[in-house]
Amino acid sequence: MAPTREPSDDQVGSAFVHPTAAEGHEQMERILADPTFQASPRRRALLRYLVEETFAGRADRLKGYAIALAVFGRDDKFDPQFDPVVRLEARRLRRDLDGYYAGAGSHDRLRISIPKGGYVTHFAWQGEARSLASPLEGQPERGGLANAEAVPEVAHAAAAELSTERTVDNGAGDHPHRPAIQHSAFVAAALVAILVVGIAGAAWFWLLRDKYTDALARGPAVIVLPFEALSSGEDDRFLAAGLTQELITDLMRFGGFRLFSLPASFRQDANADPVALGQRLAASYVVKGNLRSDARIVRVGVQLIETRSGQLLWSETYDLSMTPNALLSVQHDLSTRIAAMLGQPYGIVNNDAASHLLEGDAPSMPSYDCILRAYAYRRTFSAELYAPALKCLEESVRRDPQYAAAWAMLGWLHLDAARFDWAPEGRWEAEFEQAFRAAEHAVALDPTSALALQALSSINYYAGRHDEAERIQRKALKLNPNDPDTLAQLGWRLAARGKWDEGIPLLQRAIDRTVSPPGWYFHLIVVHHYLQGHYREALAAAERARIDGSGLSWSFLAIAHGALGNQYAARQALAEMAARSPLLARDPAAAYRRHQAIDTIVDRLVAGLRKAGWTEPRSSVPSQP
Template identity: 50%
Template sequence: MSERTDESTRKDTDAPDAPTAEAVRAQLARILDSSKLQGSQRRRDLLSYLVEETLAGRSDQIKGYTVALAVFGRAETFDPSADPVVRLEAGRLRRALDTYYVDADEDDTVRITIPKGAYVAHFEWLARGEPLRSADNRIQSATDGGEDDARSAGTDASRWPIALNSGARRTGTIALLLAVALLVVAALSWLWPRVETPDVADAYGPVIMVLPFEALNPDEETRLIANGITQDVIHDLMRFPDLRLYSVQASFRENAGADPVALGETLAVSYVLRGNVQSDPGKLRLRAQLVDASTGEVIWSGGYDRAPDPNDLLGMRSELSASVATALGEPFGVMNAATGRRLAARNAPSMASYACVLRAYEYRRTFEDALFVPSLSCLTEVVVRNAGYADAWAMLGWLNLDAARQDMVPVEEHPAHLAAAQDAASRAVTLDSGSQRGFEALAALAFNEGNYAEAERLQREALALNPHDPEALAQLGWRLAARGHWDEGLPYLEQAIARSADPPGWYFHAISVHEYLEGNYADALAAAQRSAKFGSAIGLSLAAISYAGLDQMEAAGDELAMMAKAWPLLARDPAAAYASFQVDDQIIAALLKGLHDAGLVLPATTNR
């Protein structure tokens, strides 16, 4: 990218009709206080620096190198060709500013922009009555502004990097799976147009508009509660990295009864959330619906009743909004499931890149072998095409970790995949300091290396970014339980299960183990079966152990046979398989005894 300083931007503050420094700083304060930049301190710092340096008359000194040192804390050895942080953040900042001015109101008097080709701020008066850009002009490429970002959604399968060696795998169909993956994703790239809407810059995924929740009672208190819940739901949904939302201001410009299909046509909205609030004696009722804006079909509805507490109305609002946001936004929730169906049906404008992330979620939900190679190959292509897509890097980190930890590749390839996992997860956090998925991948890698304290710290940081996400709760709970901290770990897992509409099977592993250790074999079996139904080898092993505890040996043998087919290592060397997840030695010893009781012949020695 050129580092030139445009003369037209250098002299802005000298022009007689240019905004005053006071007006610019007032506008800067408004922007920094808005939701568009609240989620990224890096972008806030970048905007403040560029504005103040321009106002100070130092436009000619604003270069990528100086920005990297002053804003992003890079060392004097910073090499912009190797580290694109300034270019990427500048592109995201430009999109955030564009989004902000879509919702400009009468208090916004100055337009602040960062014209492409330089990092110098430009100021101009915002004319009263200036029309908002059309819906067509509001649609931008999510990769605009970064030279290392996407080139084109279209790609030729022959240019795909093959992410996996075609050596030994659990099945002999690796070449066929790769070929299918290449053809499918190449087709996705061509068949799904790239439609992006502005809000929540640098995220890829479905676009949602939350309409103002309707107050069904005429009193002012119910109206205020309905408005508050609307705002809370928008803010809670924004915590989920896979979703993009129109802002509070944009939502409240629409009528509660607005036509979702019309919004889909004019604003490129994928889904519309609408609802109502009603106060009955001793009860506050919230009803919400998610509507597919392409068809008008109601794809989800939920109802929540709470006893109003006059002393804690904010707490009640927060609880209600969190319930709605979690149901929609969790990785395995309503929104991603609906978007996956739309992509599969090829009837929705979206990105092949996001489709790859959804595929990776589905693999990590079920751990089906057939999904692994297409998911890893697809993500490998995505980060070449969209180098700034933090969530794709994070999921690539997860899948490379699984390649080694789940024994998906030959043992000699494990170190290379673990190194690739570390690099990918680190990239995610470097690209986006608020990348929840990135922190979760780093936490998993630290745990895999036996650095349990660092893993817990990183996972708690991920959970702090989104306390409503069941996945973040379950990751923390599972790791605590795996190290024997049952009293702290199990409540996190129970919260994750309670908040998830359809929890993945692995959420139940530690619960099954704990019930087995307590001698509650029926409860252990019930939990194990929630995982075994997905074909999980760990779930099948726990079911076999539980059946043995119940003295149902034929059923235990059936589970062992399916376990051996699902993951041969677990039958051949169960101690090594369990230990690959850093499970506490005492827990492993108990599980080995359970497998022996179920009829598994244990090896004389284990590869621990």
């Protein structure tokens, strides 16, 4: 790389003195190569494109349409009114750059930014003047691959911008022979300047406050303290630092809570008091850990602590074999296991937050609380939980229309209105249409949101577009391969379509990685065992599925008991099934087909219900294929 040219004194802090192309490209490569730079691959491509086009003299062509075609693969039919991809990704890239300059890039001499309102890159020399502003440290950032948003990054950028102002002596200072009126004018000008700065400061305060309020509304803040190496070996120190970094990266794949950045985490003491940390940083949860190793194993201990009370919510110890070439493999395996345990929709963090909600605590995070309510409903698909969750989500998208997760969940609930008969039959088509619109809007707001893609995939599946549903779900799984809910959804749908060889292992992986799996994770495992004649295994899985209380789970329990000759238990299960699902009691074939199961599965399940004691009601209309 070309050596960086030292700016002259009058250039430091100036946003109007451009570097050479070599200097600009060198700074861009420095940013892209830094491991703490959190931008996704396509935002990295966007940064490179904007910098190169600016230096190529084509800044005037940096419009949304041209960028969409060149960077995001859109065709000439692209319409920014309906596809906000450029605007959204540019906004996220601004945050990525702010985060970089708040941490690893705080001492870089050259700052690259993309001012709002356009896509032309700007450059400003950073120097001694920057130290005049006191940086705001330790504020929470949002997690997720596509939602690494941080309020303090904006504050850092503001501080950097304010600190670039330099006092220039132009001979107009106070002088004993200068007329008094000139002195008065100077004082008046100073007062005006103070007033302007005060107004600007107030504007920044309200901007940051609103941004911070939005972030808080979308979930609790989590900070991962640097893991402590308890033995003195160099490998242990390397593993501890690597595990901390990889765990933060893996946790960021999960939505639902905000995550502190790598620099913010590594600035903390490994043994910092969680309660004090929570008060100082407004963090809700602290993850801390330690490790020691010998020639045979590495032992890692991890804890999750709630900062409001200091309560230890979860603790686990992992022992893994250590071989000479296994260091990075151990680090990766541990990180993915811990991240899934903590970050999944039914994981430790969300379960604890949901418990506070159920205890009646005031909703300090209203948008996030709506997501928790929706997940609680989706655990059991209970009619009692449906209406409150739907109302909460509708209020959430009105209050926070840019919140992709709320739109995604809203799409799922509109789908449920049709597939679970929560709405009259005459409204099913309209509910499907609303479901599609909400999920597609969620994807448009955040194309890298696994939750938004999952919702869109589910709606496609129930609309009979099975290949498209599978394609979208695999895309969601690629974004976060450690999320049990994404694994379970794909596995469930593959198995229901008869693709057992891939579907069942995915479901089993989801169950193994979940603290408290929802009942529907076991549905197709029950069916698979039953079709193979493994009735005792089917009964064991059906007992675990029954925790959700759904009519579908009770039907599987009845089938398993009937296959084993447990007629009394089978009749009880049939009664529970009928109470929860009149359609299953009236026309089970139609109920199973509604979930897109293939005919082979439907026929065998209906035969199993007959053996359990189900008989077709006399007034029932035969199901249509």
